[in-house]
Amino acid sequence: MALDEERLENVRMLRESAAAVADRSDLSRVRAQRFRQPGFDRAVWRQMGELGWLGLRLPEERGGAGLGMAELIALTEELGAALAPEPFISALMATDMLDGARLEAALTGEAVILAAWQEKPRQLDGEVETSFVDGRVSGRKLQVPMALGADAFAVTTPQGVAIVDAGDPGLSIEITPAQDGGHWGTLTFNGARGEPGRAPRESWLDEAVLATAATLLGIIDATLERTVDYLNVRQQFGVKIGTFQALQHRAVDLKQQALLTRASIEDAAAIMDEGQGPAAKAASSRAKARASDAALIVTRQAIQLHGGIGYTDEHDIGLFLRKAMVLAPSLGDSALHRRRFAQFQTQADAKEGLPA
Amino acid sequence: MSASRYTLDDYNALGDDDFRALVRDFLKECHPPELRNPVKRLHWDEAKPWYMELSRHGWLAPNWPKQYGGMGLSASKQLIYVEEFENFGAARTPDHGMMLFGPLLIRYGSEEQKAHFLPKILSGEHIWCQGYSEPNAGSDLASLRTQAVLDGDEWVINGQKTWTTLGGDADWIFMLVRTDPAAKKQEGISFLLVPMKSKGVSVKPIVNLDLQDEFSEVFFDDVRVPKANLVGELNKGWSMAKALLGFERIFLGSPRQSAHAFARLKGLAQHYGVWDDPIVRDRYNQLWLDLEDHKALYERFADILRRGETLGADVSLLKLNQSELYQRISEFMLQIAGEDGGRLEPVDGNADLHAPGIFLTARAATIYGGASEVQRNIIAKNVLRLP
Numbered sequence: 072m073a074l075d076e077e078r079l080e081n082v083r084m085l086r087e088s089a090a091a092v093a094d095r096s097d098l099s100r101v102r103a104q105r106f107r108q109p110g111f112d113r114a115v116w117r118q119m120g121e122l123g124w125l126g127l128r129l130p131e132e133r134g135g136a137g138l139g140m141a142e143l144i145a146l147t148e149e150l151g152a153a154l155a156p157e158p159f160i161s162a163l164m165a166t167d168m169l170d171g172a173r174l175e176a177a178l179t180g181e182a183v184i185l186a187a188w189q190e191k192p193r194q195l196d197g198e199v200e201t202s203f204v205d206g207r208v209s210g211r212k213l214q215v216p217m218a219l220g221a222d223a224f225a226v227t228t229p230q231g232v233a234i235v236d237a238g239d240p241g242l243s244i245e246i247t248p249a250q251d252g253g254h255w256g257t258l259t260f261n262g263a264r265g266e267p268g269r270a271p272r273e274s275w276l277d278e279a280v281l282a283t284a285a286t287l288l289g290i291i292d293a294t295l296e297r298t299v300d301y302l303n304v305r306q307q308f309g310v311k312i313g314t315f316q317a318l319q320h321r322a323v324d325l326k327q328q329a330l331l332t333r334a335s336i337e338d339a340a341a342i343m344d345e346g347q348g349p350a351a352k353a354a355s356s357r358a359k360a361r362a363s364d365a366a367l368i369v370t371r372q373a374i375q376l377h378g379g380i381g382y383t384d385e386h387d388i389g390l391f392l393r394k395a396m397v398l399a400p401s402l403g404d405s406a407l408h409r410r411r412f413a414q415f416q417t418q419a420d421a422k423e424g425l426p427a
Numbered sequence: 428m429s430a431s432r433y434t435l436d437d438y439n440a441l442g443d444d445d446f447r448a449l450v451r452d453f454l455k456e457c458h459p460p461e462l463r464n465p466v467k468r469l470h471w472d473e474a475k476p477w478y479m480e481l482s483r484h485g486w487l488a489p490n491w492p493k494q495y496g497g498m499g500l501s502a503s504k505q506l507i508y509v510e511e512f513e514n515f516g517a518a519r520t521p522d523h524g525m526m527l528f529g530p531l532l533i534r535y536g537s538e539e540q541k542a543h544f545l546p547k548i549l550s551g552e553h554i555w556c557q558g559y560s561e562p563n564a565g566s567d568l569a570s571l572r573t574q575a576v577l578d579g580d581e582w583v584i585n586g587q588k589t590w591t592t593l594g595g596d597a598d599w600i601f602m603l604v605r606t607d608p609a610a611k612k613q614e615g616i617s618f619l620l621v622p623m624k625s626k627g628v629s630v631k632p633i634v635n636l637d638l639q640d641e642f643s644e645v646f647f648d649d650v651r652v653p654k655a656n657l658v659g660e661l662n663k664g665w666s667m668a669k670a671l672l673g674f675e676r677i678f679l680g681s682p683r684q685s686a687h688a689f690a691r692l693k694g695l696a697q698h699y700g701v702w703d704d705p706i707v708r709d710r711y712n713q714l715w716l717d718l719e720d721h722k723a724l725y726e727r728f729a730d731i732l733r734r735g736e737t738l739g740a741d742v743s744l745l746k747l748n749q750s751e752l753y754q755r756i757s758e759f760m761l762q763i764a765g766e767d768g769g770r771l772e773p774v775d776g777n778a779d780l781h782a783p784g785i786f787l788t789a790r791a792a793t794i795y796g797g798a799s800e801v802q803r804n805i806i807a808k809n810v811l812r813l814p
Binding site for chain 1: 708709711712713715716719720721723724726727730734741744747748800803804806807808810811812813814
């Protein structure tokens with residue numbers, strides 16, 4: 072299941088360009104955007120467009136790059152490690168539902184168009200009720216990240232996708248500040264004017280789930296790197312605290328979680344690149360369950376291993392915990408994904424004729 | 428060896444799928460049905476028919492080169508061989524000769540030693556055991572004290588080995604002995620070959636926590652062997668032993684034990700009427716997910732071997748993860764069994780429902796092959812580069 076040379080090269084290039092856009096070693100930009108509106112950088116957004124990231128999964132005939140999940144997870148992992156505040160995954164979900172001039176503006180990064188799909192807390196699959204009748208949208212959507220920075224929203228309804236401008240008088244946006252310094256929007260549509268969009272690909276939601284898991288993987292690895300560096304520097308009782316076996320073993324447990332998360336996510340990407348169906352859904356849920364739990368374990372232990380300095384807002388390690396607190400439950404928490412994994416894996420095994 | 432349709436000149440010329448099919452057919456046709464999925468490690472008298480069948484087809488030593496009578500399998504074909512044997516539930520034979528001693532001799536032994544010993548392993552004439560651990564040298568193996576002193580043309584050995592697998596069944600032991608007491612502890616160790624029937628060798632079985640007797644203590648009291656029984660260079664035994672750790676380390680991290688225990692979980696929960704309990708189900712799903720993630724991790728390391736590269740120190744994480752997952756599953760089984768978790772014998776004689784047996788067996792996994800604590804020390808130093 073190893074990637075061929077061409078795809079390895081894609082992954083290498085994506086990682087390199089990601090490092091240039093979002094630097095994992097310097098979080099001053101991230102700090103500057105915290106608790107401000109819209110909370111992310113339009114210049115960075117346009118850069119993302121120029122690099123072709125916003126259409127990464129979109130087929131070439133639709134103006135996208137037509138790359139696979141292995142490439143997407145490499146990119147979102149890097150963005151996670153740098154704690155990039157841009158609502159990249161939500162925009163990626165939206166491009167799947169756009170056409171024509173809207174799509175073009177979204178792909179170049181001129182416009183920020185975000186997906187509005189969730190209607191209940193802890194919702195992933197399942198029915199939505201927002202209506203789209205005679206060009207008018209009514210209903211409520213939750214958890215749209217960085218909604219204040221959006222120019223428009225791609226809204227899922229049983230009647231198909233509707234594209235609604237952010238400034239439409241029939242749309243009101245309520246903001247909830249989040250722990251990572253960003254926010255999410257609750258969108259209330261009251262006869263807002265909508266243009267028809269297009270139905271997203273079947274794998275659309277699972278791709279966003281896995282991309283979020285990979286963002287958490289980036290957070291996990293960056294947190295671990297910083298923590299191990301700290302153990303190698305900080306001195307107490309006259310020695311580096313990294314010489315203490317209790318701390319060494321705790322750090323190893325975190326490394327174990329990091330490796331398992333990577334194995335789970337890269338395995339899921341390979342399965343999803345092979346095709347859709349219950350096995351792919353099971354794999355994305357398995358990876359998200361692992362990543363959500365592992366990210367909270369690693370980031371909270373990192374605070375403990377940093378001691379007092381880790382409890383200050385001044386030190387960067389806390390930024391990783393706060394980001395994990397937002398992303399771990401986003402697009403389904405670990406309990407939801409464990410259930411979903413079992414459900415779809417049972418279907419996948421039955422399809423292959425394995426005993427349940 | 429009488430050749431069969433399973434005896435090929437070059438197994439590596441087969442595609443992976445064809446080779447896998449060949450292994451499956453071989454097991455279906457040749458493995459004694461009554462030895463499938465044994466509940467304990469088989470002794471030599473029990474495993475002998477299967478050993479001789481493997482020998483007859485030239486399938487005993489997948490890891491040895493063809494020229495020495497092995498199958499000469501590439502790393503990726505070896506993995507397939509092991510995977511299929513595990514999936515089938517093939518009985519493990521006394522395999523220290525093939526797995527550990529053969530590769531040692533092929534790499535470090537003299538031509539005379541190879542010509543003398545290797546064919547006798549393949550024919551079943553010599554069964555080997557391994558003499559590494561001692562009462563005061565377990566996790567800290569390099570502090571071993573069993574001593575060999577040269578007296579004319581003979582080594583004189585005194586000391587004790589322990590945790591010797593199937594020691595009572597073996598004809599020979601390959602052992603680490605201290606040959607230079609003055610040197611730094613890793614530098615005064617050598618490899619010696621000793622017949623178990625030598626005067627002064629005595630074996631005492633160890634009854635383990637699960638009341639099985641596959642391990643033993645081996646005592647050496649002025650045991651004399653010829654000088655020529657030294658393998659490789661004098662005082663270089665430690666680095667030789669370390670160099671042989673490659674394939675065994677991934678073997679200890681294979682998902683087989685966890686998968687074996689997990690496969691019994693659902694039936695157990697159904698037997699005890701708790702399968703539909705949502706708390707039981709969430710825990711079950713968590714362990715299922717843990718097992719799938721472990722398999723994905725295992726595949727990453729297997730891929731490294733398939734590419735012909737060497738494993739790094741991080742393979743310790745694989746062993747650590749497997750053994751701890753195996754224990755978590757076994758602990759959940761014990762919990763599901765309720766009062767029967769205290770039963771000595773299986774319910775209705777059904778070993779699949781015997782949670783306490785699996786629970787006790789699993790205790791050893793975090794101790795042997797480098798205890799979890801030692802693995803964590805290794806990873807902290809060599810992977811995380813902590814001071």
